[in-house]
Amino acid sequence: MKTSYTCLILLFSSFTTVLCQSYLVSNVNIISMEDEEVLENYSILVQEGKIHSIIPMSDSEAYPVDQVIDGNGGYVYPGLAEFHSHIPIxxxxxxxxxxxxMWLYLANGVLRVRGMIGDASHLKLKERIASGELDGPRLFLSGPSFRGSTVSSPEQAAQMVRDQKDAxxxxxxxxxxxxxxxxxxxxTTANQVGIPFGGHVSLDVGLKASLENGYKSVEHMDGYIEALIPDYSRVLDPEIAxxxxxxxxxxxDMSRLPELVNLTLETGAWMAPTLTLFDRYFGFKPAEEYRNIPEMKYMSAQQVQSWxxxxxxxxxxxxxxxENVQPYLDFRNQLLMTLHEAGVPMLMSSDSPQVFNVPGFSIHHEIDLMSKAGMSNYEILKSGSVNPARYFGQEGNWGVIKEGASADFVLVKSNPLEDLETLKNPVMVVMKGEIYDQQELKKQLDKIEAKYNRD
Incomplete structure (x- = not known):
């Protein structure tokens, strides 16, 4: 059951409680993401959608609240991100x-989403979520795509930038x-009006010019292979490339990579790796084998067939x-770790819903691939919490568990710094202070599954 700031009966796990305007989530271990320390045996006091206090269990009784929710020794962390999504129109x-x-994201502990191809209906969706009319994660929206088919001249392109900023x-x-x-x-126009931009790297532009002129995020780690190929004419031929x-x-030519990494650092660009998109869409596992994997039950048969x-x-x-795919995936893992170890910040992103990437669920595949590539559990969690907030200049407002931050967090049974699998099964999701327990999340998932029942 979703709860607001009036007293409601809430069924949580094996007990019943009453939730009111202020509440204490007690008996939890906190991964604040301010550092790698785990605060053991703490409570979180939530008031009016904010984290009011973080309190040792021994001091919890000194804080009068409307209700106490027992976290049963679980672990609380700030939740995950999907920072390359394609929100339905x-x-x-x-x-x-x-x-x-939005429910698929929430049910998987994804509390912040960056949409990467915009539509006016997305602006309305964001308004409805922000007002509390709809349930959902924080949304950050890109406008309609700038591409060869939508841009006809420099003047028209500049006007598109201004129009999207104004919208x-x-x-x-x-x-x-x-x-x-x-x-x-x-x-030039984006930098003038103050709106970040990024995406794919156009072949006529190239990675260097993209970075030097202000790319905020490079989606899919695009452009790096092309910048390393000695004979660029081969890049321009899709039959060859x-x-x-x-x-x-x-x-x-891997000897060129250090220069590109240094340029990436100097220009302050971020990476949205979307490893799972390439593992699934361009991997060697046959497409037909994805038809009946568990999360596909939340997609229509028509959608799955289109993928x-x-x-x-x-x-x-x-x-x-x-033979073709494995060297490519190995290169992407090497590129990810080279950039990451050099200090280029990463954004948790899977490109959902895209080919075989179901919203929310695909982030767990992304996490698994990031781990296999060599990223630590802490750095993976950072890419989905602290980093997205920093990306939009909102560090400290959300993406961390600290006093004064928005009450956006997820409760899981075990320590995700040691066990990433626990992230797949949230016990409780809190979004701007509103609680979604396992029963509510399951109810919403069941409703979606029933809609697309293929029996």
Whole structure:
């Protein structure tokens, strides 16, 4: 059951309680994400949607509250992020797919989402969530895509930037196909009006120019392979390069990488790796094998089939063999760790809902791949909590568990610094002070599953 700031009966785990305006989540261990220390045997006092106090259990009785919720020795952390999403568009005013996606995120402990292809209906969705009319994570929205098919001149591109800033979007998303003069008009105007931008790297622009002119985030770690290929003419031929230049990875001159890493650091760019997109969409596992994996029950049969249809042509062309794919995935892991170890900040991102990436659930696949690549559990959690807040200049307001921050956190049974699997099963999700227990999250998931029942 979702709770607000009036007293309601709440069924939590095996007991019943009454939740009111102020409450104490007691008997928990806190991973604040301000550092790697775990605060053992603490309580969190929540008032009016904010973390009022973080209190040792021995002192908890000194704080009068409307209700105490026993965390049963679980672990509280600030929750996860999906910072490369494609929020569904409301068709003819029907926002049901949007609302389902928001519940899929919440049920997986994803409390902050950056939409990367915008639509006016997303602005309305954000307003409804912010007002409390709808349940959902924090939304940060990019406007409609800047790409070869939507940009016709530098002047028109600059006007698009101003229009999106005025409309209330938080970010600009760039796709391939931009000419250099168009890109420079976008970058110059975005820097003037104060809106961050990033995305794919257009071949006519290149990684260096993208970074030097203000790319805030490089999506999919795009452009690095191309910048490492000695013969750039091969990059420009899709028959030779393959999707995302996959077929050229063994031609990459790795001696050039340190210079690119230094430029990335100097320009302050961030990375949104989306490892799971490439593992699934461009991996060698056959598309058909994804049809009935557990989380697909939350997607329509038509949606799943469209994803299969998107991957199948690459399979039929012979590109997605293990021989082609494995070196590419290995390169992406090497690039991730080289950038990460150099200090380039990472944003937790999986590109959902995209090919075989179900909202919320795909973040756990991303986490698994980040771990296998070599990132520590703490740094993985940081990419989904502290880093997203820093990205939008809101560090300390959310993404941490500290006094004065928004009460956005997740309770799990075991320590995620030691066991990432525990993140898949939230015991309780708190969003701006409102509590969603396991029963409510399951009810919402069951409702979505029933809608797409294929029996």
């Amino acid at each position: 409301a068709q003819n005013g029907d926002s049901q797919l949007q609302e389902e996606a 209330g979007y938080d970010h600009l998303k760039l796709h391939p196909g931009l000419k250099m003069d168009e890109f420079l008009a976008i970058a 393959g999707p995302f230049s996959m077929l050229l990875v063994e031609e990459a 299969i249809n998107a991957k199948t042509p690459h399979e039929q062309s012979g590109i997605l063999t293990r």
